[in-house]
Amino acid sequence: MAFPADETLKQLVKKAIKETTTVSCMEGRVASGDQFIADHDKKQWIRDTFHADVTEMEGAAIAHTCYINKTPFVIIRAISDKADGSDVREYFEVEREAAHNCAQVVEQVLRSVQNN
DSSP: OOOOOOHHHHHHHHHHHHHHOOSOOOOOOEEEOSSOOOOHHHHHHHHHHHOOSEEESSHHHHHHHHHHTTOOOOOOOOOOOOSSSOOOSOHHHHHHHHHHHHHHHHHHHHHHHHHO
């Protein structure tokens, strides 16, 4: 089942990312499940089967709840690894950076919504 994010919120998030961070932003299909995906073959199978750009474990529950309750939503994901062994940084370093960037984006979106 697919749960499309709210278009207005998506645009606010994209704008906030450009204004508050130096990270790249992509929009795409997110596969959600009950497993941490670290294996390249499993990643490729998910991509081929579901046409997903990334995987995660929490967003679908939030999206489904919002869908049932007719509440607009957008999910912001910071990608911690590419499941290909290419990132040599420590997880906690990536986590700290991602949390900081996500907090900046959420604060900017809330300011935008509050000012309108």
